[in-house]
Structure formats: structure tokens, C-alpha cells
Amino acid sequence: IPTVSTGGGGGGGGTAVTTTATITPASSIPTTYPTLLITEIQTEGQSSQTEEFVELYNPNATDVSLTNWYLQKKTANASEFSSFVSSTFFSGKTIPSKGYALIARTGSSFANTADILTESSLADNNTLALKNPNGDIADKVGWGTVSDFEESPAQNSQAGKSLARKYGSSYQDTNNNAQDFEELAPTPKAQNILSSSITSDTEAPTVSF
Numbered sequence: 353i354p355t356v357s358t359g360g361g362g363g364g365g366g367t368a369v370t371t372t373a374t375i376t377p378a379s380s381i382p383t384t385y386p387t388l389l390i391t392e393i394q395t396e397g398q399s400s401q402t403e404e405f406v407e408l409y410n411p412n413a414t415d416v417s418l419t420n421w422y423l424q425k426k427t428a429n430a431s432e433f434s435s436f437v438s439s440t441f442f443s444g445k446t447i448p449s450k451g452y453a454l455i456a457r458t459g460s461s462f463a464n465t466a467d468i469l470t471e472s473s474l475a476d477n478n479t480l481a482l483k484n485p486n487g488d489i490a491d492k493v494g495w496g497t498v499s500d501f502e503e504s505p506a507q508n509s510q511a512g513k514s515l516a517r518k519y520g521s522s523y524q525d526t527n528n529n530a531q532d533f534e535e536l537a538p539t540p541k542a543q544n545i546l547s548s549s550i551t552s553d554t555e556a557p558t559v560s561f
Contacts, residue, residue: 385484386412388421388447389525390491391517394538395474397460398512404457404474405466405540408482409523410447418445418453420485428477428498436472436480452541462540476508493529504530514538519545 389409397403406423410416421442424433437455445467447453456466463469474480477496484490494501495515496508506529509515516536518524523544524532536544 382486385486385488385490386410386414386416388416388482388484388490389517389523390480390482390493391452391523392514392538392540392544393474393480393493393495393509394514394540395476395478395509396511400460401473402457402459403462403512404460405462405538406455406474406480407540408447408453408455409517410449410451410453411523413449415446415448415451418442418447421490422483423455424481424483425472425474426479426481426494426498426500427475428496433479433481437468437470439485441468441470454541456540465541493533495529495533501529502532503528506530506533507535509535512538516544519543 389411390406391409392405392407394403394405419442420439422435422439423437425436426433445453453467454462454465455468455470456462457473458469458471477498479492479494479498479500481492481500482490492500492502493506493515495506498505506515513535514537515533516539517532518534526532539545
């Protein structure tokens with residue numbers, strides 16, 4: 353720590369005052385990372401538990417390197433997060449501007465289009481946290497009966513359905529999982545379909561005369 357001397361009488365009558373200044377090296381200042389979103393999660397398929405995936409989205413105007421990013425998971429009864437996908441699997445990956453990165457379970461039907469494969473599994477009543485290289489949480493989603501979430505947990509999704517972030521003109525992010533996510537048909541690596549734009553097959557069409 354550098355020492356800076358100030359004051360000090362020029363005529364011998366003054367008393368030298370020594371103060372200490374702390375200078376933070378530029379190399380130790382944390383890098384600021386852009387926001388990335390978890391936009392879709394499927395925890396199981398109708399015919400197989402391995403039909404699982406997690407979709408990430410880059411809302412920024414530039415591509416983002418995923419090197420040293422990682423995903424962690426917490427179950428309903430856990431007190432701490434555990435590894436879901438370590439930074440090793442993110443190394444060298446890039447998520448394009450306005451584009452997606454897909455993390456799929458090994459052996460699933462999503463494996464061929466996935467950017468990252470994992471042996472880790474998901475289930476009802478889990479929380480996922482996406483963390484940047486500083487270890488800060490970029491996004492977090494909790495569903496079911498969990499104790500860790502953004503404001504309120506989303507609901508568990510049915511088998512074969514996904515927990516999807518709502519999309520209007522952009523992906524909704526109010527930091528409230530219950531408000532931001534809904535159950536939809538899965539759309540990995542594609543824009544989630546706005547639920548209000550879907551007409552049920554049981555609804556009669558509107559006819560104007």
C-alpha cells in the first residue's frame with residue numbers, strides 16, 4: 353500500500369502528517385458482464401425422464417462469450433446450490449446477439465441441436481441459477497415448492513411441457529418467476545409462443561358479417 357506524506361512545516365515548527373491511501377490495482381476490479389436470461393426449462397418428457405433442457409437467451413446487441421459462466425441447481429430441501437453445469441462445459445462457447453444457447457440432457461431428443469450436453473438432471477421443485485464469471489447471479493428461476501426464487505416461484509410444469517418465459521415484443525423479466533413464466537409446448541432454441549395468441553381447438557372461430 354503506497355504511503356503519501358502531506359503537510360509538514362517548512363520552518364521546523366510544523367508537524368508532518370502522514371496519511372495512507374489505498375490504490376486498487378486495475379487488474380483486481382471485477383469485470384462487468386452483460387445480462388443473460390434463462391428463457392425455457394423442460395424437466396421431463398411424456399415418455400422419458402431424460403427429455404430435459406435449459407434454454408439461455410442473449411438480449412444484448414453483441415455476442416457474449418460463455419467462458420467461465422456456469423449453472424447451479426438447488427432442490428427444495430437443500431440449503432445450498434450444487435453444480436448443474438460447470439464452467440468447463442461453457443468454455444469456448446458463445447451465445448449470439450438475440451440468440452440462444454441450449455443445454456440438453458445426454459440421450460434426449462434435444463441432444464443433436466444442443467450447444468452443451470449434461471448428465472445432470474432436473475425435477476419438480478428445483479431452482480436454477482445462471483452465474484457469470486464473477487460468481488454473480490445473472491438470472492434465477494425457481495419452480496414448485498422451493499425456498500429460493502425471484503419474488504414468487506413458478507408452477508411445476510407437466511411432463512412434455514416446458515416452463516417458458518413469457519414473450520411479447522421481448523422476453524418479460526420482472527424478477528418475479530410466477531409472473532414471468534408459464535407452461536407452454538416446448539420451443540428449444542426458438543422464440544417462445546405468446547400464450548394469449550394461441551386459440552384453443554375447442555373455441556369457436558369469430559365470424560364477422
